[in-house]
Structures are given as C-alpha cells and as structure tokens.
Amino acid sequence: MSASSLLSSSARATTAAESRFRIDYPLAPARAVRVVALDPAAEAMVRLVAELPWDSARFLVAAGTQPAGEGDADGDESDFSVRKLDGSATSLALELFDVDVAVMVATTDSAAAAAATIGAACSKRAIMTAGIVIGNGQTQATVSVLRPFARVLMVSADESDLIALLTAVRA
C-alpha cells in the first residue's frame, strides 16, 4: 500500500472541486465512419439520418439493392459497388479506405448477401463493424450473416439507435 501525502495525489482527488483541474484538450481526432444502407427501407432511414450534422460520417447505399448491381454472397467485393446518396457510383474498396468504423443498416433478409460482402471486406481491413437491424420483420438470415463480422449487433433497433450510435462515436 502506498501512502499519498497530498489530496491531489490520492483517490480523494475525485471530488467535484478537484475535477475542475482536469486538463482540457482534444483527446483524439474524429473517427472516419461509413454508414451503409443494405436495402431500400434502410436507405430511406439512412437518408433521414444523413441530414443531421455529422463530422466525418459518410452515408452509402449497397448497390446490391439495385437491379443493376449484384452483391456476391461469397464475400467477393471486387464486383460489388455502392453508391452515394446523390446516386453516384463508387467502389466499396475506395469507400473503405482508411475507415475506422463501418455501420451496416438492414431491415429485411434481402440484405443478407450485401451484408456478407461488406462484412468480409471490413473484416479483411480490420475495420470495426456494427450492424443495426431495424424493426421486427424477417431478418434472421441477415442477422446470421452479420454475426461473424459485426463486433456489435443492435437487433430490433430503430432510427434513434443509429443516431445514438453515431453521436456516441463522434461520427
């Protein structure tokens, strides 16, 4: 056991008065966050959330939800494309470059194939991945696909959960 001779060098320094002396500085830069809607209903929700002010979050839609672009359930990302909310196409590889956190948003089992591809791509790049599965619909297949990849799965979630998560991680 060590003896502390000063208030500020002992656990008693946890008083409200002593807490005022904590130094104040930016602890870390904002983290790069990508939010990917995996199906049309998720896209509608993500569009609403994207209108809020964010520091670094970028919002995307899995092209697998479009007839023109098919995701690969085996996790091959090379021919998998995503698009920005303005409709312009971009590649998954480009969008995941230097990203810290990827958040996938799904509402149905139709999102399973896209979830597998994006999840595998994030896993390969050691990107912290979260899955938000909205509502109480048929989502078991999507949840199963997300589970190996998503460090966090929020199930039966709603729009406010996405906002809370992005706010908490300073997206």
Place this chain on the structure above:
Amino acid sequence: MLRQEINELLTQTGPGAPMGELFRQYWLPALLAEELPSNDSEPVRVKLLSERLIAVRDSEGRYGLMDEFCAHRGVSLWFGRNEAGGIRCPYHGWKYDVTGQCLEVPSEGKNSTFCANVKLRSYPLVKIGDILWTYMGDPEKTPPLPEYEWVRVPEDQTFTSKRLQESNWLQALEGGIDSSHVSWLHSGALDSDPLFKGAKANKYNLGDLKPFFEVTDSDGGLFIGARRNAEEGQYYWRITPWVMPSFTMVPPRGDHPVHGHFWIPIDDENCWVFTFDYLPVRPLTAVERQAMIDGHGVHSENIPGTYLPVRNKGNDYLMDRDAQRRGITYSGVTGIALQDSSLQESMGPIVDRSKERLVPTDSGIIKARAKLRKAALALRDEGIVPPGVDPAHHRVRSAAVVLPAEESFIDSLSEEMTVRPGVAQASV
C-alpha cells in the same frame, strides 16, 4: 459522447428534474430490512433522490419513510424517540406516525386540532424480501409491487448487501451493463473468488478478450448479449438484462448463485448499490452465504456497523501494487465490487461525458442512455409510463450458455431469460 445538457438530464435525479421524475415512477430499494430490525427500532436517516428522509418502524411493526425534519423548528427526527406508535421530536415533543401525520403538539391546548393539519411528506415503505421498498411518486399512480425474482424466492435462497458508492448513479449502472470489462478488470477473481471459481465457462472469458455484442430491447429495458468463442462451431453467450431504471443482473457461472445490482441515487454525486445473490431452486449453502457476508463475489467488505466499504477513496482502496504486478488482481484493488467502484469513482462524481471516446462495443451503454432519455422526455412531455414499471417487466433472468454458432440468443434463449418458478438458472 453525450452533449452536456443530455448528461445533466440523465444524471440529475432531484425533485422536478426529468430523470428524478422518472425514478419516482418506480418502487425502489430504500433500505435493507436489517436496518429496521424490530418494532420501535432506532430511526434511520435515508437520503434518496436528493430528498433527506427518515425511516421508522413503529410499535406495531408498521414501516414509514418521511421528511427527516420536524415541522416545528426543522430539527432532525433522527434524534427522536421512537416509541408508543410514533416518533417524537426531542426538542418540543411533537409526535408523528409512520405516515408523517402529526399526532401530538404538546404546547397546544387540550382540545386543539392544530396537529391534524400538520403532516410531513411521507412515502410508503414496504418489506419484500430483504429490502424495504419505497415509491416516491404520485400516490394516485402507485404501481403494483415489484416482482424481481431475487426478492420473491424463499428467504434461505437469497442474500442482499448494500454499499455506498461515491459517484453518480449512471456511471455505476453503466459498469453493470458493460460486460467487456470482466475479462480485464476482474480476470484475477475468476479463478480465485469462492463465488466465481470452478465454473467451466471461466475459461471462455479468459480465452477470448474481445467479445462480440448483440443488444436487443426487452419490454422493460434491454438484453445485452456478449459472445465469446467456445469449442469449435460454438459460442459462449453471457446475457445481461437491464430493467429500467437501474436494475441489472450478472450472467451466472456454473452452479454458483446468480447475482446482480440495483443502483439507487442518493443525490447526484452518490448512490447506494444494493447487491444480491440468489438461487431459483435451492437454498444458499452456509459457505456461500458466509462468502457473501465476508464481501466475496460482487459484495463488498464493509466497515463494521456501516455500509461504507473498507476499501474506499479515503485510503486509496488499499491499493496493492505487488498484487497488481503478480496478476493476483488486475488493478491492484481487492474485491470485484471495489474494483468496479474504485474506477467509477475515479471518473469524478459526475463524469463529463462530452469528453469520452466511446466505441461501437459500448452499444449497451449507448442504447441504455438513449432509452432513459427517451423515457424521461416521454414522461415529462406526454405523461407516458416508462418501461420497467409493470411488474411483468421484472420477471427476467440473466443467462450464460453455449450455443451453436448459427443460433441467436434472442431466438434460442427466450425461456432462459424469463423467470420460471422451480426451474434453475441457465448457466455453464
């Protein structure tokens, strides 16, 4: 990260504050029953939700919780004489019953009705299990009594202790729903604590330091599942229920008793931690009960005659650097309860959440805060009764199981996460 105004919303529980009003919708643990052990016991000062109160048990065994101070000159009734059906202020002899109703004002004339108009604010105090529960809200909206399993099993199957924690209630609660710290902070205890050691599943905790999380709503709050690798093709799941506003259960280990906590605000900078262990289907053994009394498991070793931990911030928690170096304890603090509270108190009485750096694996905490905020505002703005008031929401269990990799705990464990009388806890 939380904006400062939201942090204040969630951490302030005094009268009139939105979170204070939320807490006042529930039956809450106020004292241990042992604090008023017999009729005409000594009165006990109780501060709850920033209100100074006094608890009494009268000559007929009736319990009461009322304003601590005499209506006459503001003297603390802790100095009072509890006798002959009421508590009498020692200053001028005013006497009150357990409802706070003034019974006598000795200075008044023989036929005076003055005392009939003097009544201290009071709240009901009801014994269920080892706990005296109170409800501090609108009497006309008093909910049904709580039905948590730990206070509803026979007396020989349950044990509750209490300790002071010198921090806001929310940072204490957040420790209770943060399963990922167990493999770090409490790693030394898994193989040595008499209420933890020997469980098969301890090896999963120690073998996988990066759990995955699944969070889902329950009727009363959340279920938070932490998933670790088990044998090939299987996952070890630990399921933590949180019932609003501040009840959590720890997933069990082997045949050890099931434990958990109720975190109760004293004021905005202190809270009571009511800690319990129980078994659904068998009595606690003498060895188990003694271990709890001695402060093992999630209980604390308290200064005799008090609910103040022996290891506290006044003595730097009796920090043992040698034990820390040798890995006997990870933080150098002995005991699971004080390992938690020492770190939570180190944050300061109310941590500034605008400065924190959360990560997605903090999703249980993130979602709990969001639910608390939403419920407090819905109550304030629309009068909506919050989750966790309905006793049906109390009938939850924690669970610890191994499942095939493809199975979801949400789908597979609905029965195990629900109170089933006569059925043991799900544990490995």
